[in-house]
Amino acid sequence: MAVFPAHIAPNALLFYTGTMFPAKYRNGAFIAFHGSWNRAPEPQKGYFVAFVPFRNGKPSGEWEIFADNFAGTTNIEAPGQAAHRPCGLAQGPDGALYVADDVKGTIYKITYKGR
């Protein structure tokens, strides 16, 4: 089981099968959080891509924020203030991770080159 804050709106789930990223990401789950619109009176939250490590088909550790700051600002009072919001995930044949945004239609490509 993996537990997330309320209302942060998971929009896409992708199990990573590539070999470009370090071994810890293999078979783990990336989740695109679109970000909240209904957390008032709390500030809005989310607008990031999270990662949940998996081992033998089950979550094997705490989830973590993998990519953040899509919103472009930290204190989001209303969802319209977010510059970008993650909504889709895809894995390229080379193991790159693609993140789609539905505010402006931006596609982000995340790669890893090792040490």
Added chain:
Amino acid sequence: MSVLKYLLLTIATPVCAAFAQVSPDDGSAAHGKGVYEQHCLACHQADGSGAPFLAPPLIEGEFVNGSKPHLINIVLNGMEGVEIKGELYANPMPAFDFLSDRDIADVLTFIRTNFENAGGSVTADDVKLAREA
């Protein structure tokens, strides 16, 4: 429980925001602001900008500044699937006919005189007339 099941539960979690109770003895703008914070803000947001694709913005609103009976009827009857400035907003807005005439008049006065609107005030009599029509 699988991650997927938990995600579904998270999505289904109902809105449960608590706001301060509104005093009926305030002036109408202040009272309207309180009604807004309690009943409208969760969807239409503190700055009136709404929620993209879900709840329409109230800023420079055509309906907000337009006909009073039309605007009052949106609050009394709710609304669903409205297109505003080329964008479709899909979340249903429930009917707020349980609010008093004064609550509705004051909250509409609040939104018509804020969020870059200049529609002017709405009175409790305006609401009473619309309710009886």
